[in-house]
């Protein structure tokens with residue numbers, strides 16, 4: 001064993017160029033972010049100076065010069081500057097930031113930077129970073145020169161500079177486009193459009209003011225409603241979408257606010273959420289996906305916040321309690337605005353709901369209060385057409401709804417012809433919403449309709465008819481017994497529908513078990529077989545045959561008894577297909593044999609042999 005006295009301590013060595021490769025390949029989305037990091041540092045330096053003198057007004061100046069082959073950039077701020085000690089402590093130590101205490105995750109800060117790595121992003125576009133700086137705390141002006149191999153030099157300047165910092169970058173070969181005037185201008189605008197102090201850009205030939213006007217409603221989103229054209233134009237500029245409507249957002253403490261622009265087209269639930277977020281006036285992300293509740297996928301937001309913590313890549317925010325609170329409150333602001341619209345601007349709400357029913361429905365299933373305030377405007381497919389619930393309620397009858405689209409398809413024709421109001425609950429969230437409404441508002445008379453309930457609207461055949469067709473009904477029952485299906489001869493509308501298949505819950509379970517058994521073998525199949533036995537006695541389905549239908553009428557009154565078993569089997573299989581029920585092996589075989597039989601009858605008729613053999 002090595003004794004403690006013999007142990008030697010070493011320091012980790014950092015391979016800076018390796019780290020830069022990691023950062024540029026995995027942390028930063030593009031070399032463009034060097035502009036963001038420089039602008040952020042300048043902003044933080046101005047904020048730090050403002051802490052000492054709140055009346056101080058900051059400014060940032062960017063200059064592009066050098067030759068076409070090797071352009072250079074200089075960014076100058078009149079912020080707090082750095083002393084020689086600051087340089088050694090912060091500029092030259094990777095991962096050390098002057099902007100935060102050691103326990104940075106729990107500390108609130110008025111600065112954007114916090115990780116002490118942002119400046120390294122400049123090495124993506126330059127092989128040298130030169131910093132000239134004069135601290136507000138006095139001391140000589142300093143020059144620091146850092147290289148990507150991890151070496152740096154530091155020297156005192158002979159002359160005294162104005163308080164602030166100038167950073168110089170010389171472009172690496174092949175990165176010239178990141179130093180082009182238009183590119184730098186658009187990057188500065190992209191990140192710095194909302195900065196509260198002037199940012200300007202100059203080259204030998206051109207100059208530009210980056211953030212000429214800062215909208216008034218940025219600090220007071222409630223003002224946005226009275227400046228609609230301006231706010232919509234801002235949305236167009238920010239997100240290149242032709243928005244028509246928006247909802248201003250603020251949280252209770254006022255530290256986060258923004259504009260939720262309503263997307264002018266429908267989107268599906270899986271659409272990528274991407275909101276633009278400004279942190280302390282600087283754009284940090286244009287693809288933040290965790291700042292609003294999931295249901296709010298019908299809005300694209302511009303958010304500004306002073307309180308959230310960005311991740312090191314700046315592309316998203318830490319999932320902490322603060323973010324959860326902010327997300328909840330921003331969601332609440334949208335919900336509140338929609339509820340207010342339901343009271344005072346129903347047409348506006350209706351328009352939004354038509355475009356974004358999926359999102360609104362998702363919210364309605366989550367939130368009973370919201371559901372209560374907007375349910376009248378929810379639109380459903382029904383046997384009376386596509387109508388808002390308030391129209392359907394006016395009909396003054398029970399609102400039946402099916403649980404699935406298949407159930408609806410199966411009974412819609414019949415229900416329609418009998419003026420029965422049935423809603424298709426098969427769309428995403430619809431059955432869930434109707435069930436919630438049923439429990440929340442018993443007065444609305446909403447009922448779940450099982451396919452077997454539809455027979456309530458059928459007319460029984462007369463006693464005479466029953467006697468007349470007794471033999472045929474028995475034969476039909478016997479034929480379909482092997483499918484555990486019973487026959488009901490009734491009259492219903494529309495008369496074009498010859499038959500209708502319905503089944504009980506047990507029968508539905510049994511059908512699923514049978515199908516599962518067919519596609520499994522061995523042990524699994526015998527387990528399923530045992531379960532199946534439990535349902536066999538109670539699992540009956542019903543095939544309603546419609547005596548109003550001329551073909552059924554003929555089947556019962558005119559046909560040769562020999563042909564009937566095949567006809568009933570095919571009618572049964574046809575009704576299954578119409579109801580979109582998967583068929584088992586026995587049923588498919590019956591259908592095949594039936595079709596063959598019909599073909600052979602057809603041929604016999606053609607050749608004059610009659611059509612009554614089997």
Ligand SMILES: Nc1ncnc2c1ncn2[C@@H]1O[C@H](COP(=O)(O)OP(=O)(O)OP(=O)(O)O)[C@@H](O)[C@H]1O
Nearest residue numbers: 041045090091097098113114115116117118119165
């Ligand atoms: N323009 C500037 N004025 C004054 N100090 C600066 C300036 N730019 C950089 N610094 C100093 O250099 C340090 C390192 O900067 P860097 O951008 O690497 O990290 P950061 O801004 O602290 O954190 P982050 O990595 O989150 O951006 C800063 O903490 C700050 O002390």
